[in-house]
Amino acid sequence: MEQILINLVAGALGGVGAGKSSPTFDLGTAGNVISGLIGGGVLGQIATLLLPSVLAAAQSGNVSVSGIISQAIAGGAGGAILTAVIGAIKNKAAA
Numbered sequence: 873m874e875q876i877l878i879n880l881v882a883g884a885l886g887g888v889g890a891g892k893s894s895p896t897f898d899l900g901t902a903g904n905v906i907s908g909l910i911g912g913g914v915l916g917q918i919a920t921l922l923l924p925s926v927l928a929a930a931q932s933g934n935v936s937v938s939g940i941i942s943q944a945i946a947g948g949a950g951g952a953i954l955t956a957v958i959g960a961i962k963n964k965a966a967a
Contacts, residue, residue, distance in 0.1 A: 875920060876913065878943040883912010883951030890952035890959075897959030907958050908951030915950025916943055 887908015891898040899907060923942060 875916065875939070875943050878940060879912045879916025879947035879950070880909050881912075882944040882947030883910070883916065883954075884908040886912060886948035886951030886953075887955040889948075890955040894959075896963055897956045899955065899959050899962065903958075904955050907955040910951075911954025912947035912951040915953070916947040918950075919943070919946035 884905045885908065887904045887906075888901070890908075891900075891904030898904065919942065
């Protein structure tokens with residue numbers, strides 16, 4: 873459960889960061905947060921499946937610093953990527 877929360881929070885922060893970094897990607901604060909949450913949750917879960925050590929630590933209940941950092945990075949990256957993609961598509965369609 874902790875890993876999902878880390879993914880969602882990091883994703884929301886990544887989405888807001890990506891949205892505010894460029895007007896091309898900005899979806900507004902709520903849009904950035906929502907797309908960041910979704911992107912962070914999805915990429916964070918994919919990273920857990922691709923990194924067996926993180927999955928093993930999560931299943932055993934041992935929370936490690938490296939596991940938390942990898943989840944935060946994956947969630948933040950997922951949130952930023954999804955926000956940037958949606959923002960670029962939205963602004964391209966509006967033009």
